[in-house]
Amino acid sequence: MTEVSTKEQLRTVKCVPCEGGVPKLTPEEAARQNQEVDGWKILSEPDRITKSWTVKNFVAGMEFFKHVTELAEAEGHHPDLHLVGYRNVTIDIWTHAIDGLSLNDFILAAKIDALPIEEKS
């Protein structure tokens, strides 16, 4: 069983470049690891983690995405970004190279949660 990383540990490690060849986390491993991040849900088809926010306005959404972009490029691991209804933000993360969840996804989620965001008051 893969060791679970705490949120603090996730924020201190870097995503490992992934071109496949690493095993997917099992549903149990993913569920345990998901307990270490805040407010993310595990969905399937494709297996992914997802989180939604309501931001102050459209610009706040795009500002948040700008921070996410910088983070994703630094990590070499990229989320799916959705901004609908001008202020409803959803981010989905999974490891495309293995079509499943890996620790990279939870590293990115933990770091996204540390980014500035202007939520609707």
Ligand SMILES: C[C@H](O)[C@H](O)[C@H]1CNC2=NC(N)=NC(=O)C2=N1
């Ligand atoms: C070499 C580099 O690590 C890979 O191309 C990365 C790029 N960003 C990625 N992002 C995500 N979400 N999944 C991947 O498999 C992936 N692969």
